[in-house]
Amino acid sequence: MVPMGHQIGLKIRASFRKAVARKDLARAAQGALQGQASPVELEVAVVGDREMRRLNLAHRGQDETTDVLAFALREGPADFVAPPDGVLHLGQVVVSYHQAERQAREAGQAVAEEIRLLVVHGVLHLLGYDHEDSAAEAAMRARERAVLSELAEVNPHD
Numbered sequence: 001m002v003p004m005g006h007q008i009g010l011k012i013r014a015s016f017r018k019a020v021a022r023k024d025l026a027r028a029a030q031g032a033l034q035g036q037a038s039p040v041e042l043e044v045a046v047v048g049d050r051e052m053r054r055l056n057l058a059h060r061g062q063d064e065t066t067d068v069l070a071f072a073l074r075e076g077p078a079d080f081v082a083p084p085d086g087v088l089h090l091g092q093v094v095v096s097y098h099q100a101e102r103q104a105r106e107a108g109q110a111v112a113e114e115i116r117l118l119v120v121h122g123v124l125h126l127l128g129y130d131h132e133d134s135a136a137e138a139a140m141r142a143r144e145r146a147v148l149s150e151l152a153e154v155n156p157h158d
Helices: 022-033 049-060 097-107 111-126 134-154
Strands: 007-012 040-047 068-072 088-096
Touching: 007 022, 022 040, 022 111, 022 134, 040 049, 040 111, 049 068, 049 088, 049 097, 068 111, 088 097, 088 111, 097 111, 111 134
Parallel strands: 007 040, 040 088
Antiparallel strands: 068 088
16 A cells, blocks of 8 residues: 555554554554655654643644644655655654544544544645645545545455
8 A cells, every 4th residue: 555665653642552553543644645655754643632732732822632733844745855865754643532532422433433534634734735725625635535435445344
């Protein structure tokens, strides 16, 4: 699905390690990276509301939790020249487990499905997608649906 050169680091807060499948996080990130020609490095972290609120305040000036934050190491589209090591260092996606849990409950779906969506959403932000206007949002949502649909086809029992 994804070139062998992709490196996806995973950090899951100890209190969520039994609830979050590392394999699922990696598959969601890899799915969002499909079509990325050069090797990519990124990290996906799962934290609680307290940490997410701290990050949101420090980096966005909003004193509240949020579902996902993407910290890009580069601005703009991801189709730029690879750095000297040949690996495109994208950044970090941080997901709030607690917020994902609330949103999953509201949507009537499994927490794993919501986390999968949030990881894909965050990685797409790192690749340069945004939802600043309706056209950009439509493109991003379409890409999310395509990735999630493909992930469901690969493992329909998740």
